[in-house]
Structures are given as C-alpha cells and as structure tokens.
Amino acid sequence: MGFGGLSLRAVLGRLGVGAAYVAAVLVVFSGLAVAAPAKVCPDDVVQDASSPVPLSDVCIPDGYTDIPMDYFDDFSWREFVAMVWPAAKGKRGVADTTKTVGGPGPRVFETFKSLYEVFHDDGSAPTAAFNAYDPPGMNVCNAATGFGDMVLGSKSGIDDIGQAGVGELLGPLVAQNGRYVRLQTLYNKIAYDFIVSHKLYQRASLPPVPSPRPELPVVQFPMGSVVLKASWLDLEGFTEEQKARFYSRMAMLKDPNTGQCSKTLMGLVGMHIVVKTPSRPQWIWSSFEQIDAIPPKEFGGTGKFTFHDGNKTNPMPAENPLMLVPLAKQPVTPFNVTRNIMAPVHPKTELMNLVYQRLLHNTPFEFYRVATTQWPRLEGNQAAPVPATQGGEITTTFPGAGATSAFANLTMETFDQGRPQLGCMSCHNQARMTVDFLWSVMDHAYPAKVGVAKSAIAR
Numbered sequence: 001m002g003f004g005g006l007s008l009r010a011v012l013g014r015l016g017v018g019a020a021y022v023a024a025v026l027v028v029f030s031g032l033a034v035a036a037p038a039k040v041c042p043d044d045v046v047q048d049a050s051s052p053v054p055l056s057d058v059c060i061p062d063g064y065t066d067i068p069m070d071y072f073d074d075f076s077w078r079e080f081v082a083m084v085w086p087a088a089k090g091k092r093g094v095a096d097t098t099k100t101v102g103g104p105g106p107r108v109f110e111t112f113k114s115l116y117e118v119f120h121d122d123g124s125a126p127t128a129a130f131n132a133y134d135p136p137g138m139n140v141c142n143a144a145t146g147f148g149d150m151v152l153g154s155k156s157g158i159d160d161i162g163q164a165g166v167g168e169l170l171g172p173l174v175a176q177n178g179r180y181v182r183l184q185t186l187y188n189k190i191a192y193d194f195i196v197s198h199k200l201y202q203r204a205s206l207p208p209v210p211s212p213r214p215e216l217p218v219v220q221f222p223m224g225s226v227v228l229k230a231s232w233l234d235l236e237g238f239t240e241e242q243k244a245r246f247y248s249r250m251a252m253l254k255d256p257n258t259g260q261c262s263k264t265l266m267g268l269v270g271m272h273i274v275v276k277t278p279s280r281p282q283w284i285w286s287s288f289e290q291i292d293a294i295p296p297k298e299f300g301g302t303g304k305f306t307f308h309d310g311n312k313t314n315p316m317p318a319e320n321p322l323m324l325v326p327l328a329k330q331p332v333t334p335f336n337v338t339r340n341i342m343a344p345v346h347p348k349t350e351l352m353n354l355v356y357q358r359l360l361h362n363t364p365f366e367f368y369r370v371a372t373t374q375w376p377r378l379e380g381n382q383a384a385p386v387p388a389t390q391g392g393e394i395t396t397t398f399p400g401a402g403a404t405s406a407f408a409n410l411t412m413e414t415f416d417q418g419r420p421q422l423g424c425m426s427c428h429n430q431a432r433m434t435v436d437f438l439w440s441v442m443d444h445a446y447p448a449k450v451g452v453a454k455s456a457i458a459r
C-alpha cells in the first residue's frame, strides 16, 4: 500500500486516530487480505486484558526459531478476552468499549450467529442481516429471541450432546451433578457473511474437490473469520461458592428426554476458538477450560470438581460408558474424568495462564485456562507466514505426533486425550479440502449428515 514509507498505524496516528480504532482498522484490512504493513513484534509478548480488540495475527519476532508457545498462548488469551467482553447493546458481535471485561451483560461471542441460525432445518437461506434474529419457530424452543438471548438444544436431542468424532457423534459427557455437557457452535460476522454469500448452508453448493486434488482448499474462509464451540453445563446442585467460579448466565435449555424447554442457569465449562489469520490460514486453534473441572484443587477452589468425585481410587474409564442412542435420562450416573498423564497442559502454557488469571482477577474469567493452542508450523523462522498450501497434518502442527502436552479439551474431546492423531487440527484436516477445516459446515449443510458412531449406539 502506498503510504510513502509510513506504516498504516503511523499514518492513522498522524490523523489522530486512537489505538483501538487503528487495531480495528487493521482487522478490517487483514480481512480484505491486503498486505499488512511491515510489523515489528516485541521480543516478549505484552499480556493485556484491558482491550476488547484481539490480535489480528500472532506477532512473532523475525528470526525466532524456537517453539513459539508464548506467542500463540498469548494470542489465545487475547482472543478469549475479546470473546468474553460484554457486547454493545443491540449490536451483535460488537464489544462495548465503555465496559471492562468483567462488566455485566451478554458477551460478544454469545451474540454471534448460532449454528441453528446458519443451518435452517429446511435448508432455507439464513437472514442476511448479521444483527437480526430469526422468528421463534426457527429455534428448538420456539422461543422469541433478541439481543443476547441464548437457546441450547437440538432437534434430534443429541446433536448438541454427542462429542465430536471424525465427522460423527460420539457418546456424551456427564458432570458430577448428573447433567450432560451441552455444545454450542457460533460464527462471527466475517465467517457468517461468507457462508451466506457462498450458500455453504446447502450441501449442493459445497464445491466438489477436483481430481487431481488441488493444493489449496476449494473453499477458503476470509481472514478474520472466527468460529467458536462452547461447552455449557446446567449448574443444578452447585453451591453458591462453586457457581461464583464460573462464567454463568440464563439460557433456554431443551431437555433432551422430554423435549421441554426451560430457563436454566448455565455455566461455561469449555471453549474452542478458531481464528483465520494471514500468517496462519490453517486457523489458530485455541481451547479453554474452567479450572475446577478435575483435581487438583486450584487457587481458592472449593475442593469440589465438575467432572470428578475427588476420590483418586476411581479412575477414568478407558472408553465412554454412556451411549447417545438411546440417551439415558438425566440425572445420569457420572464417571470420573482425568487428564492423560502423557499429555498435561504445557508448563509454559500454565505460566501464561497465571499471568492472565491475575489480569482477569475479580472476574469469573480468572477461573479459566488455556488447555492447548495448536497451530500449523514450519521449520526455521517462526515469523514467516505458513502458506495456505500446507495442510493440517500432524507432522506440520504443534504439538505434533510425539505430543507431550495437551491437544484435547477435557469437556469436548474427553476420550481422545491419548491420541495425538485426533488432535484438533489432524481431525479437522479431514474437512480441509471441502470446507476449510470447518466440520460443522460439512455436517450441517442441508441436508444435514450427522451420523452417530457405532460406539455410541447401544447394541
């Protein structure tokens, strides 16, 4: 871009434009895939939880050849802060800059478009306006929805409960209170607009993969696309002391057994965030958990755990004992979840977590952790962008085939913790060619194709 040698930031600075605005403009520019002005990245990351503007890309100093853990984990946290920031009233996906991250109100991510708003049961086009809400008949609770409202459930009663397998649904996770973990998928405006304009909500519009296979995915989402998967739990039976350690909110929750919907207090137990950036067109894969999921007791913890009874002599079963079909009625007898000792959260990630937990003190978000960040990698200079022709194979992603740190989320890939070949990227890589890694598009484009794994059907 011709700014006579000046960076875009410097030009805008001369025009007296504020830093937040500059960052927002940079996001927009990267969304248009315009070459970014040469950037200088600080040697050490600058942790910050005071801004709702996420990093538009990971910023690794030129010539850095080590494993850039801190840069990616910091990217994850900055993105998380942006996602859980209070949303501006009436404006879906927009942060309220007059509030702080702990302020009241629905969060930015909760105002993104839900899976059911993108993929209608009848294959009809989603509402073009990102800010609009569908009429009540379009959600499983037949609920009138407006700004910040949330509906959790699925028509089948199992789609939002089964854990993700390789394009199919696995058994569910139940918490110590006998309630199933509920899953929700959300798209930001850039991703949503792309799906709508390319009609990716219909299977017939998913372009066939030419033979011979091309080098680049047939569909490529624009830079700045953000897609989330959140896991929620009905906090029934939790003490006030326990509840205070969750980000929680009311939602319309569909009971999978009775089909009835009721307003229920839901606690956020996990979150996946994927962000498409100019340097990592294979997306950056971030995953968060609430810290009281399993022992040990974390700072100030009550000693009660969401997915563990506290008795060390009760191990986690090797396979999920619960079926999806038929789905046992709640309250369900729980089992213990533990973290695979071969794949603990990386010590560097835990150090970064401590910094952000402190920055988020006095907000419920201080009780969350990055479990893992995955990214596509090249040898050598880590500041070099990874070309989109590279896939998400395990050999070219962190933590890779010989993983010695976590690559799964306790609440969403509970039984895949010991199989690096089932890390985020290698599993999503199977959806790369057709839909740029996004399994949800592959599964839910009309007519939906969401199979249930044999292991999750009672024989």
Ligand code: HEC
Pocket: 164, 165, 166, 167, 168, 185, 227, 228, 229, 272, 273, 274, 285, 286, 287, 372, 407, 408, 409, 413, 416, 422, 423, 424, 425, 427, 428, 437, 438, 439, 440, 441, 443, 444, 450
């Ligand atoms: C074994 C395969 C598998 C693994 C491992 C896996 N996922 Fe997924 N993921 C899926 C499937 C399948 C869906 C779509 C589920 C549905 O039908 O709604 C999905 C959905 C998602 C979504 C919603 C957007 C999309 O792709 O459709 C995000 C975000 C996501 N996963 C992130 C992650 C992250 C981060 C990890 C690693 C911590 C991970 N996934 C691990 C299979 C997997």
